[in-house]
Amino acid sequence: xxxxxxERLLRAAVPPVETSGPRSDLWPALGRRLDAPPQWAWIDxxxxxxxxxxxxxxxxxxxxxxYHF
Amino acid sequence: xxxxxxAEVLARFVQGxxxxxxxxxxxxxxxxxxxxxxIVREPGAAEDVLVDTFWRAYRARARFDPTxxxxxxxxxxxxxxALAQLRSMRRRPPWSALDERTAARASDGDLQEAIVIAFQxxxxxxxxxxxxxxxxxxxxxxxxxxxAVPIGTVKSRLFRAQRALREALRRLGVQP
Numbered sequence: 659x660x661x662x663x664x665e666r667l668l669r670a671a672v673p674p675v676e677t678s679g680p681r682s683d684l685w686p687a688l689g690r691r692l693d694a695p696p697q698w699a700w701i702d703x704x705x706x707x708x709x710x711x712x713x714x715x716x717x718x719x720x721x722x723x724x725y726h727f
Numbered sequence: 728x729x730x731x732x733x734a735e736v737l738a739r740f741v742q743g744x745x746x747x748x749x750x751x752x753x754x755x756x757x758x759x760x761x762x763x764x765x766i767v768r769e770p771g772a773a774e775d776v777l778v779d780t781f782w783r784a785y786r787a788r789a790r791f792d793p794t795x796x797x798x799x800x801x802x803x804x805x806x807x808x809a810l811a812q813l814r815s816m817r818r819r820p821p822w823s824a825l826d827e828r829t830a831a832r833a834s835d836g837d838l839q840e841a842i843v844i845a846f847q848x849x850x851x852x853x854x855x856x857x858x859x860x861x862x863x864x865x866x867x868x869x870x871x872x873x874x875a876v877p878i879g880t881v882k883s884r885l886f887r888a889q890r891a892l893r894e895a896l897r898r899l900g901v902q903p
Contacts, residue, residue: 667838669861670839670847684777685752699740
């Protein structure tokens with residue numbers, strides 16, 4: 659089977675999707691998403707937990723942090 | 728894509744004006760939706776991706792250069808959002824994990840079913856390029872622009888997609 663044969667079979671099995679547009683007005687959904695408060699990412703939470711754990715284990719670092727801020 | 732919006736509307740969008748953003752949304756939503764459907768192929772999922780696309784665009788508005796094409800920019804964002812959706816909606820196992828039952832069903836059934844199963848098992852990056860190039864028959868330059876990659880990358884992904892498709896068909900007991 660050549661590449662052209664494969665493409666022809668593929669187009670017959672998976673025809674292009676015909677659509678005119680979204681079924682409903684999506685602006686309200688977008689507005690709600692824009693107005694939603696920002697969510698914390700897992701990486702942010704992980705970093706915050708790591709900082710707290712580090713400060714508990716090495717309390718001297720607090721003075722170092724205070725010095726830099 | 729629709730004609731490029733007024734520079735004044737784009738400038739207001741960059742400043743975060745919601746009214747200007749809604750105008751851009753209304754102008755571009757249909758075209759962006761059609762583009763997303765070409766990649767994800769499920770209108771329901773495409774609606775979610777459309778909202779995600781414009782949400783990403785609004786959040787990244789400060790990085791938009793109003794002297795460049797808004798249509799090309801939003802299409803790139805839509806392509807990335809659609810790829811993220813393809814990765815998350817991937818329900819079928821990768822071709823390397825096609826189970827014996829699936830293989831038996833495809834080899835007993837017709838060639839079309841095997842092709843559908845094999846095609847859907849392609850990795851998302853290859854699947855997106857294959858859908859746009861082979862099914863929708865879009866020019867490779869247009870696909871490269873939407874993916875923000877060189878045209879050589881599109882050619883290479885297309886080649887890998889065809890090779891992976893043949894491999895998946897072989898695993899399904901079809902001799903491509």
